[in-house]
Amino acid sequence: MTSPNTQTIRCASCGNPMPAPVRSIVDAQQDPQGKALLISDQMNKFQCPNCGTMNVVDAPLLYHDATKEMLIAYVPMGVSAQQGKSDERIIGDLMNMLTANLPKDQFKAYMFNPKRALTMNGLIDQVLEADGISPEMMAEQRARVDLIQRMLQSDSPDAMVALIKDNDDKIDEQFMQSFSLMIQRVMSQGPQDMAQVMMSLQEALLEHSTYGRDIVARQERQQQLVQEVANDIESMDDNATRADFIQLALRYGNDDERLQALVGLVRQAFDYQYFQEFTDLIENAPEEDREEMNAIKDRLVSFTQMIDEQARQAMQQTTNILRQIVESPDPAAVLDANAHLVDDQFMAVLSMNIQEAQKHGHQEMADKLTDLYNHAVEMLRSQMSPELVMLNDWLNIEDDAELAQQIQAQAPQYGPDLLRLMDAVENMLKEQGQAQALNKLQSIRQIVAQAVQ
Ligand SMILES: [Zn+2]
Known part of the structure; x- marks a missing residue:
């Protein structure tokens, strides 16, 4: 409905141009990031990547929180003269933007009469106070x-x-x-x-x-526990059924940390049919066991929902980061400076956006994103060992004869160590549930085993 409007501003101190996603409307429910920026006093403030100066964009702001029936407008001094409109007119325009897509029956009285904040700090205080946050x-x-x-x-x-x-x-x-x-x-x-x-x-x-x-110790305990659950999964038969996963969950009982790790590791095992079979099992279980089994099943349901929501949020965050990078004057340089951002998810979001741009005929954007994609691939390759680069190339060869030829030509120089590396990659693909790549890797391994003997 209302997203930041990215403009290019020049740093007040050094003149460097930079992207500035300026917000004029913050809706607490639809734009939690906007609310976070507001209450941390970072709204419409942009630090110059060149000299570090904080640049403030004086923009009018309308804050809306439907759950609290709160609507507050803030118009900085000078904006009215700049836009040649009265404050009331500016607020009215923002109101129209906010409610443009709102069905008539959802209008409430408070929406016709926004409160005013005289300063940004006044606005922040009102928002925080409504959240129960005191001046202390x-x-x-x-x-x-x-x-x-x-x-x-x-x-x-x-x-x-x-x-x-x-x-x-x-x-x-x-x-x-x-x-x-x-x-x-x-x-x-x-x-x-x-x-x-x-x-x-x-x-x-x-x-x-x-x-x-304490945080480090907690993380170490958590990693240990995830490893134990991963070992339990690993020790199951390759043809483990949903029934096996139900038994594993029942074994963990009320150990929430293990149940959560289990869902996190093999989310795809907890599908509709899984819960269907679980329900059947409960119905046929002795009366005295049912309550506990039901409790375990309910927790699994809430963990799957939680993990899906986390995945959705992570995806949204990655999308936001990608947008900021693409809108910057030199996207490749920004990516170079933020190499840690380039991971599997970033690549997935990037290629999704390329497809979207192509589908909608936004060729210029598609080209820009493709350039960025190729740049990111190069960054990833430069971090890989030569063996991994080679392995990655093999995984992308579709022609079987050519693949065998490449392996026989390249594998011998690395010797049997290559098989150990492939085992590590195999485990990683298993954990990520990438069945297709896993298949391919296993058939490559057979050829490599012969080639390095
Ligand atoms: Zn600057």
């Missing part, structure tokens, strides 16, 4: 941001560590949340040397604060 909590949040800034400006790594140790009691979940919001923003908008400093602060926080060490 806001002061604490400002103190957190202030502490993070001081840590980032440390003169030396030692000074950074000392500051962390001195403030150990202030480093908690909220602190880390504020920090990770800042990291996400700098990662996508730069400047890149700031991103570097933030990464080293993150490492230092995990190593030198009590809370950070």
Whole structure:
């Protein structure tokens, strides 16, 4: 309905042009990212990737939260003169945009009379207050941001560590949340040397604060547990049926962490038929077992929903990042500076967008995205060992005779080590449930085994 309107602005300090996705409407339900930007006081503020100056775009803003029946307008001073319209007229236009697609029967009284905020801070305070966040909590949040800034400006790594140790009691979940919001923003908008400093602060926080060490320990326990569940799955027969997966889930019983790891690892096993068979099994089970079995099944249902929702959000986030990259003046350079963003999901979203652009006849966009795709493939290849590049090439050869020829020509120089590498890749493909690539890899392995003997 209303998305940011990306314009190119010039940095007030160095004149560098940069993309600025300016929002005029924030709908708390449809645009949670917009709300997050607003309450962290980052709305319509853009840091210059060249010199680091924060550039503020003075745009009118309409904030809407249907669940709270809240509608607040903020028109910065000077905008009215600039647009040659009265404040009321500006707000009216935004109202029309907001409600353009709203059915008439969904209009409510509050929508005809937006409240006004006189300053951006006033708007933020009203939004936070409606969320039950008091002025004291806001002061604490400002103190957190202030502490993070001081840590980032440390003169030396030692000074950074000392500051962390001195403030150990202030480093908690909220602190880390504020920090990770800042990291996400700098990662996508730069400047890149700031991103570097933030990464080293993150490492230092995990190593030198009590809370950070707790996080690391928790992650290690979690990895251990996921590995154990993966081993359980691995030890099942290759032809494991849904019934086997039901038995495995029943064995985990009320161990939520294991159930969740199980769904996370083999989401595709938990389909409609799985739950159908589970229901049948419960109906035929002894009366005294049914309640517990039902509880396990319900938890599995909620875990599948949760994982689907996480996947959807991750996809949305990747799409947003991709859009920002494509709209920047030099997409390939932005990607180079953010190499960590290029993973399987990024590639999948990128190729989906290429298809979409082609389908709708947006050839220019399709070409731009294809260039970016090829660039990303090159980036991935440059990180791979020569054996992996070769293996990857083989997986893409469709002609069997040519494939055999290539393998016989190239494989011998790597010897039997190549088989071990292929086993590792095989495990990875299994975990990712990529059946097609797995098949191909297994047939390649047979030819390689002969070639390296
Ligand atoms: Zn600048």
